[in-house]
Amino acid sequence: MNTNFINREYIEDLLENAKYTDDAGISRSLDKAEQGKTLDIKEIASLLRTGNPLHIGRIFEIAGKIKKRIYGNRIVIFAPLYVSNYCVNGCAYCSFNRSHNFNRSKLTMEQLREEVKILEMMGHKRLALEAGEHDELCSIDYILECIKTIYDMKFENGEIRRINVNIAATSTENYRKLKNAKIGTYILFQETYNEAAYNRAHPAGPKKDFLWHLSAFDRAQEAGIDDVGGGILFGLSDPYFDVMGLLLHNEHLEKKYNTGFHTISVPRLCPALGMNINDFPNLVDDETFAKIVAIIRIAVPFTGMILSTRENSQLRKKLLQLGISQISAGSNTEVGGYAQASSERHTHKQNEHHPQFIVNDERSAVSIISELIDDNFIPSFCTACYRDGRTGDRFMSLAKSGEIGNVCLPNALMTLCEYSMDYGNDIFREKTSAIIEKEIPNIANEKIRQKTIESVEKIRLGAGRDFYV
Ligand code: SAM
Numbered sequence: 391m392n393t394n395f396i397n398r399e400y401i402e403d404l405l406e407n408a409k410y411t412d413d414a415g416i417s418r419s420l421d422k423a424e425q426g427k428t429l430d431i432k433e434i435a436s437l438l439r440t441g442n443p444l445h446i447g448r449i450f451e452i453a454g455k456i457k458k459r460i461y462g463n464r465i466v467i468f469a470p471l472y473v474s475n476y477c478v479n480g481c482a483y484c485s486f487n488r489s490h491n492f493n494r495s496k497l498t499m500e501q502l503r504e505e506v507k508i509l510e511m512m513g514h515k516r517l518a519l520e521a522g523e524h525d526e527l528c529s530i531d532y533i534l535e536c537i538k539t540i541y542d543m544k545f546e547n548g549e550i551r552r553i554n555v556n557i558a559a560t561s562t563e564n565y566r567k568l569k570n571a572k573i574g575t576y577i578l579f580q581e582t583y584n585e586a587a588y589n590r591a592h593p594a595g596p597k598k599d600f601l602w603h604l605s606a607f608d609r610a611q612e613a614g615i616d617d618v619g620g621g622i623l624f625g626l627s628d629p630y631f632d633v634m635g636l637l638l639h640n641e642h643l644e645k646k647y648n649t650g651f652h653t654i655s656v657p658r659l660c661p662a663l664g665m666n667i668n669d670f671p672n673l674v675d676d677e678t679f680a681k682i683v684a685i686i687r688i689a690v691p692f693t694g695m696i697l698s699t700r701e702n703s704q705l706r707k708k709l710l711q712l713g714i715s716q717i718s719a720g721s722n723t724e725v726g727g728y729a730q731a732s733s734e735r736h737t738h739k740q741n742e743h744h745p746q747f748i749v750n751d752e753r754s755a756v757s758i759i760s761e762l763i764d765d766n767f768i769p770s771f772c773t774a775c776y777r778d779g780r781t782g783d784r785f786m787s788l789a790k791s792g793e794i795g796n797v798c799l800p801n802a803l804m805t806l807c808e809y810s811m812d813y814g815n816d817i818f819r820e821k822t823s824a825i826i827e828k829e830i831p832n833i834a835n836e837k838i839r840q841k842t843i844e845s846v847e848k849i850r851l852g853a854g855r856d857f858y859v
């Protein structure tokens with residue numbers, strides 16, 4: 391079923407013709423976007439191509455408004471969990487590349503429990519499970535065992551309620567196993583939609599097969615996984631081409647399965663062991679990156695957008711206003727990294743490290759969360775949709791109906807309240823209370839508002855927890 395819906399010439403023509411869209415044409419598209427209408431792929435190409443500061447200013451403004459209208463000021467929090475760095479692939483940008491010589495490992499179930507315990511002590515409820523590709527040393531059965539172990543664990547008040555999985559493209563049969571293991575989103579970055587650039591960056595291993603990788607979500611959908619998350623690794627190719635490819639991929643999924651991407655991740659290439667970042671001529675600067683985030687927000691208003699600790703705190707703040715709806719906090723990109731960092735804090739001894747890439751925001755989860763509140767965001771630990779079966783087109787129709795505010799806002803407030811009671815000190819709890827009180831009146835549905843008030847009260851009194859609507 392390897393149909394290639396990425397037509398290079400078609401995308402190049404769109405981007406070439408977009409150069410000739412006049413100012414009035416771009417303004418018309420922006421007016422449309424401002425009125426909440428969907429832009430077609432030609433219009434998106436024109437937005438990507440424009441260098442006019444007035445248009446770019448409007449792109450930022452409209453993206454900000456869409457973000458506010460659909461997501462309010464909620465930001466979903468998650469953490470990555472690396473379980474294995476064995477890898478048979480030769481990705482030119484990754485420190486886990488098979489030709490790199492270092493002591494590889496995967497977590498034993500005991501080590502995994504240790505990592506999860508630390509993540510639960512940070513208050514995390516949602517993880518992205520990450521692994522290199524290795525059918526023998528990191529088989530699907532191993533991944534399934536990890537998922538089961540994590541879901542079965544509960545440490546004090548902590549529990550992981552949703553595990554998103556970011557593992558290599560695999561077979562329909564394996565996707566069926568992941569579906570049965572009750573994963574959240576299946577995440578896979580296409581890295582680049584430019585086949586020539588893809589081939590250069592992936593010279594060896596199964597990932598080398600562009601079409602196998604590109605058709606992974608079709609296999610996942612066939613296996614019943616209707617919650618998939620795409621992404622581009624910015625820096626491998628022309629970013630505008632890649633955004634067009636990503637949106638055509640989304641269109642393909644929408645047409646065929648009635649649901650596009652649940653999330654889009656926007657990682658940017660960062661330094662890693664065994665690669666030289668200067669060998670990559672297509673690195674994307676901050677300004678272009680912000681413009682791209684804003685254009686994706688305009689193009690697919692209802693798709694969550696994920697940013698990781700690859701980006702520093704200042705840029706993250708700006709991108710949160712423009713469209714990002716999920717961020718990682720307190721992240722570690724190393725196998726066993728959470729336990730190692732914690733033991734180093736206690737013993738002051740530095741061990742040998744081999745992260746997948748170097749993170750740019752090294753602050754702890756609680757300081758990132760605290761800063762989000764200071765900046766008037768509502769950090770959310772909600773996992774309700776997934777637990778209630780609101781995935782795929784059910785989630786999309788909820789989002790498009792405008793009802794999302796009556797669901798996500800109360801859930802964000804209740805989970806934040808729980809987090810503050812479990813992990814915060816008095817100052818943090820005061821800060822959290824203030825934002826909760828301020829936001830409760832914004833829940834439009836009276837019954838749900840009332841339920842939220844009662845649940846928050848119960849959480850504060852220790853009379854109940856894990857409430858959601
Ligand atoms: N091994 C699987 C794969 O490659 O699809 C699963 C996920 S891999 C652990 C997660 C992602 O890390 C990759 O898809 C890639 O985009 C990203 N990555 C690898 N090296 C990176 C780097 N130097 N900078 C930023 N992101 C990187």
Ligand code: SF4
Pocket residue numbers: 477478479480481484485486487488521522523558597
């Ligand atoms: Fe392996 Fe994934 Fe790294 Fe490629 S990006 S080397 S597949 S871990």
